[in-house]
Amino acid sequence: MNIHEYQAKEIFRRHGMPVPPGEIATTPQRVEEIAQQYGGTVVVKAQVHAGGRGKAGGVKLAKTPAEARELATKILGMKIKGLTVHTVLVTPAAEIATEAYAGIIIDRASKRAVFMVSPAGGIDIEEVAAKTPEKIMRLPVDPRYGLLPFEALQMGFFLYRDVKQARAAAKILQQLWSAFLASGASLAEVNPLVTTPAGEVLALDAKLVVDDNELDRRADMAALRDETAEEPSEVSARNANLTFIKLDGDVGCVVNGAGLAMATMDLVKYYGGEPANFLDIGGSSNPEKVVNALRIITSDPNVKAILFNIFGGITRTDDVANGIVTATKANPLKVPIVIRLTGTNEEIAVKILTENGFSAMTDMDEAVQRAVKLAKGGATA
Amino acid sequence: MSIFIDKNTKLLVQGITGRDGSFHTKQMIEYGTNVVAGVTPGKGGQTFEGTVPIYDTVADAVKATGANTAVIYVPPPFAADAMMEAAEAGIALVVCITEGVPVLDMTRVYPFVKEKGARLIGPNCPGLITPGASKVGIIPGRICAAGPVGVVSRSGTLTYEIVYQLTRAGIGQTTCVGIGGDPINGTNFIDCLAAYEKDPATKAVALMGEIGGTDEQEAARFVKEHMTKPVVGFIAGQTAPPGRRMGHAGAIISGSAGTAAEKLEAFRAAGMGVAQRPIDFVSLIRERLAKQ
Numbered sequence: 312m313n314i315h316e317y318q319a320k321e322i323f324r325r326h327g328m329p330v331p332p333g334e335i336a337t338t339p340q341r342v343e344e345i346a347q348q349y350g351g352t353v354v355v356k357a358q359v360h361a362g363g364r365g366k367a368g369g370v371k372l373a374k375t376p377a378e379a380r381e382l383a384t385k386i387l388g389m390k391i392k393g394l395t396v397h398t399v400l401v402t403p404a405a406e407i408a409t410e411a412y413a414g415i416i417i418d419r420a421s422k423r424a425v426f427m428v429s430p431a432g433g434i435d436i437e438e439v440a441a442k443t444p445e446k447i448m449r450l451p452v453d454p455r456y457g458l459l460p461f462e463a464l465q466m467g468f469f470l471y472r473d474v475k476q477a478r479a480a481a482k483i484l485q486q487l488w489s490a491f492l493a494s495g496a497s498l499a500e501v502n503p504l505v506t507t508p509a510g511e512v513l514a515l516d517a518k519l520v521v522d523d524n525e526l527d528r529r530a531d532m533a534a535l536r537d538e539t540a541e542e543p544s545e546v547s548a549r550n551a552n553l554t555f556i557k558l559d560g561d562v563g564c565v566v567n568g569a570g571l572a573m574a575t576m577d578l579v580k581y582y583g584g585e586p587a588n589f590l591d592i593g594g595s596s597n598p599e600k601v602v603n604a605l606r607i608i609t610s611d612p613n614v615k616a617i618l619f620n621i622f623g624g625i626t627r628t629d630d631v632a633n634g635i636v637t638a639t640k641a642n643p644l645k646v647p648i649v650i651r652l653t654g655t656n657e658e659i660a661v662k663i664l665t666e667n668g669f670s671a672m673t674d675m676d677e678a679v680q681r682a683v684k685l686a687k688g689g690a691t692a
Numbered sequence: 693m694s695i696f697i698d699k700n701t702k703l704l705v706q707g708i709t710g711r712d713g714s715f716h717t718k719q720m721i722e723y724g725t726n727v728v729a730g731v732t733p734g735k736g737g738q739t740f741e742g743t744v745p746i747y748d749t750v751a752d753a754v755k756a757t758g759a760n761t762a763v764i765y766v767p768p769p770f771a772a773d774a775m776m777e778a779a780e781a782g783i784a785l786v787v788c789i790t791e792g793v794p795v796l797d798m799t800r801v802y803p804f805v806k807e808k809g810a811r812l813i814g815p816n817c818p819g820l821i822t823p824g825a826s827k828v829g830i831i832p833g834r835i836c837a838a839g840p841v842g843v844v845s846r847s848g849t850l851t852y853e854i855v856y857q858l859t860r861a862g863i864g865q866t867t868c869v870g871i872g873g874d875p876i877n878g879t880n881f882i883d884c885l886a887a888y889e890k891d892p893a894t895k896a897v898a899l900m901g902e903i904g905g906t907d908e909q910e911a912a913r914f915v916k917e918h919m920t921k922p923v924v925g926f927i928a929g930q931t932a933p934p935g936r937r938m939g940h941a942g943a944i945i946s947g948s949a950g951t952a953a954e955k956l957e958a959f960r961a962a963g964m965g966v967a968q969r970p971i972d973f974v975s976l977i978r979e980r981l982a983k984q
Contacts, residue, residue: 362935417795419905419942422802422876437949454799497795497875524794524941528769554939558931569873569939570847570902573928574970577952580931581969589932591939622849622856624832654832654852675853676971 312521313360314535317400319517323501326490328483330514333402342383345401346376352404355382360540361392369396372404397539405515410503411470412436413484415491417498418451424491426450426458426484428466432503458488471506479512480504494532495525544607551603553592560585561615561686563608563646565601567592567626575620575679582676584683587614592626601634602641609644616647618682620675623654632660636667647685651678693893694822694867695842695884696785696811697761701826704729704759704783706750706766706774708740712789713765716830717744720763723833725826729753750781763819763828764788771815772797775878779808786878787828788814795941798876805878812878816941818848818870831855831868839864841977842888844881845900846873846907846940850928854900854970861974863981866894873902873940881911889919896922896980898973899964901955903929904943908955912962922980924965924973927952 320330336342346353357369364370369391373379389396410433418425429447431439448469452458463484467477491499500518526533538546548555562584566572569591576586592600621631651672664671672678707713708730721727730740736748747753762778771790778786793815805812819829823836835856843865845851871879888894901908915923930952932938934945945951959966965976
């Protein structure tokens with residue numbers, strides 16, 4: 312789960328990290344008031360779950376409160392990578408001498424949380440990793456001992472030659488580690504970590520991604536979710552316990568299992584179509600899930616054909632068939648549907664479907680080809 | 693022959709009285725798996741379905757029954773502890789079916805299990821099956837048949853789909869292993885490939901990967917350097933957008949890393965067969981078996 316910069320900064324502050332002050336606003340009026348209060352130059356930063364905010368024009372410097380207000384008028388309501396900006400963070404502009412990077416990721420190869428620090432900050436760290444890997448220090452943390460003080464100091468000296476700054480950075484890295492653990496994060500980033508002309512070390516930006524699997528046991532983190540910052544159909548799917556990701560195509564896919572769902576999307580593409588979504592109804596699907604899945608898929612105006620691909624292992628295909636019948640009786644479909652199911656209780660499922668005027672297929676490739684064809688026919692009609 | 697499980701597997705079920713645990717225990721017994729014990733704290737002394745003795749702790753169960761394999765169906769907040777309890781009790785193979793285990797838990801579980809000398813499969817996996825001998829987990833038994841192909845996959849239903857297509861085409865399997873879709877798991881592709889290379893009954897391997905991480909690229913390198921047996925690979929998620937978690941916690945393209953294209957390229961560079969569609973496994977595997 313993504314959280315906003317201002318939320319991450321609040322967590323960082325609680326762990327003692329030196330983060331400049333800031334306040335959030337949802338109206339240009341409020342932005343002006345905050346800028347007035349701080350005096351001097353401020354930064355107005357869009358709060359959306361998308362990278363590249365700066366490039367998209369979502370981060371701007373304002374010299375006066377009036378300018379802050381004017382910029383806020385433009386930033387509030389703008390779209391960055393399809394997401395509307397509802398909130399901005401207003402923060403006093405810091406004087407910057409140098410920019411560095413500090414982050415913690417989960418490294419799949421070493422199976423550990425790994426620190427990555429680089430004196431080349433402020434830019435895309437992947438670019439640094441690709442072009443100048445010697446400018447990045449990686450430090451895997453042994454989960455038995457956590458981040459040890461000498462390790463933090465090693466990284467501090469990798470970032471700064473000045474002993475005071477190295478020690479300040481080491482302290483920040485320790486605090487970042489404790490924030491990372493306490494939030495159940497899968498990623499934590501400070502980019503940039505800056506030094507000021509006066510020699511202070513500050514965390515100017517903050518990013519935290521919380522492991523979705525932690526949310527059940529961390530109500531405080533789950534409460535940080537901002538549903539207005541997410542795609543509405545994805546919010547509604549999550550509330551119905553479905554995994555859904557909206558895409559740009561026209562073949563709506565309903566599948567059980569994440570791997571099969573991805574393979575189905577790929578097969579749509581293979582046969583010349585474009586998938587409208589990723590949707591996994593999960594293992595033990597009940598008819599209710601199918602009803603919700605159909606509601607979400609059919610609310611996308613781009614969908615020209617619907618494809619069900621169900622491999623019944625634990626999932627009972629008759630449950631899925633019942634769900635389709637119930638859902639379409641309540642809300643008759645306006646687009647054609649192709650149903651492929653095989654496995655557990657397949658005979659019962661086929662009987663239910665044919666009695667209700669649907670045809671059922673058992674071959675995955677044939678079903679996908681048919682759905683792609685129907686979506687195209689719908690598009691030209 | 694097979695890898696990891698066979699007729700000598702003596703299985704213990706952690707969470708045997710839960711909804712999923714009890715359902716799948718019945719299925720495993722029906723398939724012929726030797727289920728020797730169950731563990732549910734507080735229910736020690738009872739029996740499951742009148743036949744399988746239940747114990748309060750894994751240590752008690754191992755002492756009384758000599759169980760050598762454990763399968764875990766406990767809820768996510770308790771799964772990490774269950775895996776470590778099994779390893780500590782001397783279980784050699786620990787299979788964790790549970791989906792939703794926090795990744796920070798896994799950073800602690802992995803070195804612990806390793807230190808105890810146990811093999812962990814999963815979490816968030818369907819388990820494994822050696823057709824005709826033993827099934828540990830949730831892979832439907834009726835879609836499998838005994839034969840010469842080793843199967844290893846990061847997915848559940850996609851594996852069923854492909855195994856079923858192989859079986860219908862008359863191509864059986866030595867063992868099918870689902871290693872799970874999480875970023876940190878106990879057993880990776882290379883562990884399984886190495887085991888299949890050693891297993892005399894396995895003549896070819898079908899490998900199903902997906903986007904995210906570099907496990908498939910490393911598997912390809914291993915195939916090139918260490919395998920004499922043919923391997924056919926598939927990658928799910930060619931149409932997945934970057935930065936989004938595609939159901940499985942580990943199925944995410946981070947920046948430019950973990951794409952389907954780079955994995956397929958690694959397969960080709962290693963001389964592996966590449967299945968464009970799931971159905972292509974049938975012809976590609978058949979060709980490779982025919983050459984032997």
